[in-house]
Amino acid sequence: MKTAALRSSRDRLTAAVKTIQNARRAGEATYLTDGIYRDGQLFRFACSDLNERYARRRIDLVVAYDSTSLPLAAPLSYFVGTGLAVLQPSARGPILDMQSIPAGCRTLLVADILDRGTQLAAGVTLLKQGKGDLVEIVTLLEISSSEGAKTLAPVPTYAVCKIN
DSSP, X not given: OOOXXXXXXXXXXXXXXXXXXXXXXXXXXXXXXXXXXXXXXXXXXXXXXXXXXXXXXXXXXXXXXXXXXXXXXXXXXXXXXXXXXXXXXXXXXXXXXXXXXXXXXXXXXXXXXXXSOHHHHHHHHHHHHSSSEEEEEEEEEEEGGGTHHHHHTTSOEEEEEEEO
């Protein structure tokens, strides 16, 4: 059951997301979450939400999908008490030192926005090739109408806030 304060905080998070027209694809929107990172209270709420969710779960490594995910992945890694790695997307596919992930390592993949899920799917494929276990994909914002979570199924996803 969600309290009124929790709903209000999530509404404020959603309101802080800026929407602009995509320069590459006409008619599509691009979502910017920098308003959340700039507002200390909103960023604290987002970090607290993730810390509460993963505080009692066994997580061995937090993997940021790219550098835009680091502001969210670093505090999560710190509070959960795990290591932090960065998966860098490139033209040839995502890059991550798979040798640095030990066998049986329970990982969280952190991304800024879950839109269509096609870019994250490449990261999921790379993590599944390794010896670790991908527990969940965590995002600050999910665009529900794009159905990115369906693209990434059966890997579970969690978003701090959602926009339709």
